[in-house]
Amino acid sequence: MSHDVSRTHLWRPYTQMRGAAPPLEAVATQGSRIILADGRELVDGIASWWTAVHGYNHPHIAAAVADQLARMPHVMFGGLTHQPAERLAARLAALLPGDLDHVFLSDSGSVAVEVALKMAAQMWLNRGVSGRTKVLAFRGGYHGDTMGAMSVCDPEEGMHRRFGAYLPTQVFCDLPRTAAETEALDATLAAHRETLAAVIIEPLVQGAGGMRMHPPEVLATVANLARRHGLPLIADEIFTGFGRTGTLFACTQAGIVPDILCLSKALTGGTMALAATIARTEVFEAFWSDDPAAALMHGPTFMANPLACAAANASLDLFETEPRLAQAHAIEVRLADGLEDLRRVPGVADVRILGAIGAVQFAKAPDLAALKARLLDRGVWVRPFGDIVYLTPALTIGAADLDRLIAAVTRAVAEQA
Ligand code: PLP
Numbered sequence: 001m002s003h004d005v006s007r008t009h010l011w012r013p014y015t016q017m018r019g020a021a022p023p024l025e026a027v028a029t030q031g032s033r034i035i036l037a038d039g040r041e042l043v044d045g046i047a048s049w050w051t052a053v054h055g056y057n058h059p060h061i062a063a064a065v066a067d068q069l070a071r072m073p074h075v076m077f078g079g080l081t082h083q084p085a086e087r088l089a090a091r092l093a094a095l096l097p098g099d100l101d102h103v104f105l106s107d108s109g110s111v112a113v114e115v116a117l118k119m120a121a122q123m124w125l126n127r128g129v130s131g132r133t134k135v136l137a138f139r140g141g142y143h144g145d146t147m148g149a150m151s152v153c154d155p156e157e158g159m160h161r162r163f164g165a166y167l168p169t170q171v172f173c174d175l176p177r178t179a180a181e182t183e184a185l186d187a188t189l190a191a192h193r194e195t196l197a198a199v200i201i202e203p204l205v206q207g208a209g210g211m212r213m214h215p216p217e218v219l220a221t222v223a224n225l226a227r228r229h230g231l232p233l234i235a236d237e238i239f240t241g242f243g244r245t246g247t248l249f250a251c252t253q254a255g256i257v258p259d260i261l262c263l264s265k266a267l268t269g270g271t272m273a274l275a276a277t278i279a280r281t282e283v284f285e286a287f288w289s290d291d292p293a294a295a296l297m298h299g300p301t302f303m304a305n306p307l308a309c310a311a312a313n314a315s316l317d318l319f320e321t322e323p324r325l326a327q328a329h330a331i332e333v334r335l336a337d338g339l340e341d342l343r344r345v346p347g348v349a350d351v352r353i354l355g356a357i358g359a360v361q362f363a364k365a366p367d368l369a370a371l372k373a374r375l376l377d378r379g380v381w382v383r384p385f386g387d388i389v390y391l392t393p394a395l396t397i398g399a400a401d402l403d404r405l406i407a408a409v410t411r412a413v414a415e416q417a
Contacts, residue, residue: 014159021369029056032397034381045375045382045391045405050207051270053242054318055394061269064314068307077105077304084309091316092276095248098257102284104277104296105304109238109264110144112275113200115298116234116260117148119279120198123232123286126294132197136171136189136231142208143200143236152200154209171196175206175214176221185222189229198260199226200234203250204354207239211359211390213352216254223256232259232283238275242266243328243395246355248319259283269315274308327395331356331402335391338406347417349387359390360409366416374415378408389413 012023025037032055034042047053054061068084075082089103104119106112117135124132137143137152142159144150150160151167160167171192176182189196203219206212226233235258240250244266247253251261260283264275287296318324335358342348342360350361365387375382375389382389382405389412391405 031055031057032394032401040379042376042379042381043397043401043404043408045380045393045409047392047394048270049265050239050244050392051265051268053244053266053324053395054269054315054322055396056270058269058314058318060318061271061311061314064310065271065307068310072306074302074305074307076301078299082304082306082309084306084313085304088309088312088316091313092263092278095316096261096278097249097252099281100257100261100278101281102279104279104298105309106275106277106298106300107273107302107305107308108144108275109262110146110149111300112238112262112264112277113143113149113152113234113236114146115277115296116200116236116262117152117198118298119260119277119283119296120232120234122294122296123283124197126286126289131195134169134171134192134195134197135234136173136192136196136199138175138201138206139172140175140206140209140212141200141202141236142206143202144238158209175201175218176225177214177218182221182225186225186228189225189231193229193231196229196231198232198234200236202236203240203258204245204253205240205250205357208385210361210386211352211357211388213354213357219251219254220256223254223258234258234260234262236262238262238264242315242319243324244355244357244392246325246328246332248325267315268308268311269318271315272305272308272311273302274305274312322396324395328356331393331395331397334399334402335406338403338410342410342413345414345417348413356395357390357392358406358409359388360413362387362389362413362417371412371416374412375408378404378412380405380408382409 026034027037028035032044034044092103093101140154143152151170153160173185173188174181176185201222223233235251241263259280261278268274332355336353339351339358343351347363349363352359371384
């Protein structure tokens, strides 16, 4: 029944509906497991698109949300405020590096990126500077599915390339891994300086664009060059934020303080739709004025939803009371050890590990449907894409479940490569 409904009414993400295999029906979650309607229990290798860092159904988050639900599930944020949002903003400001102190709440990663792009654009307008209509972004990047966010995704390989003609034109560069690439970035920034509003980067790992990792020095180089050319740096930590790379935020590994930082996904421990765009004081001050038109012109209906803020506060409690970063480190060690042998498998181009992310790249794109089926047969929920199969489990995953994931990926890749 539910499969029929799914076919007729529910339009699924990134799915060619014609001929698509019916989706699996999930009825419950627990810890690192997804329980299906047919009784199967799958070990989740990707924590629901990298969100469920504390595992599913953590009782502390459940209790906080239930308490908030009884008090005030939602209230508009225009002209009103509430403690869950006030507390969350103060806590994020305290956790983030430097003077990233000004928190704008929204409801998805893509919208957090839209807000960041808009903040950068309006910052210049408010300073009386016009013509800065472009953003420098990096090839291989992914920042979301809305129009502005799509415009800064990889323009050639990315999933949004077909929409090029509909999107604002941006400036693209390779991440500066070599001296020549650093020079090229410097030259591009100089050439476009008068038309650029900002530089945007996914710190340490380009996620949905292919799980490509770069060392902190590359991030530091980008931050230095952006500063040297007087451009605000937007760090999109929607994937990397909250422990995924081994530190609470990826930026701190490079010792940098971006001018604007985007968070979502694990912000609520993966329980609710919430996002934050956080600005440094210098950015915020460009909006601080007697002119009403200089105000940030954005306000999603469900921004600062109290239930989501309560979940986010409870999630931050767990980072204080439970050893998440140590768990991320233990996962890193285990992934490095467990996936290492795949380097020697013919057909495997690369194995990359960073924090609680393990990615295996095939030399050429495999038959994804067959690979997914092999993984499913082994009782794990993993979603390979392009030429990549990756693991980003809950940071709380138990050793036995993690070993099961690694064994399933290792065997499925070896059979497929
Ligand atoms: N930015 C990055 C780095 C992401 O990984 C994603 C989602 O995968 C997004 C933005 C978009 O977030 P959302 O899917 O919540 O709109």
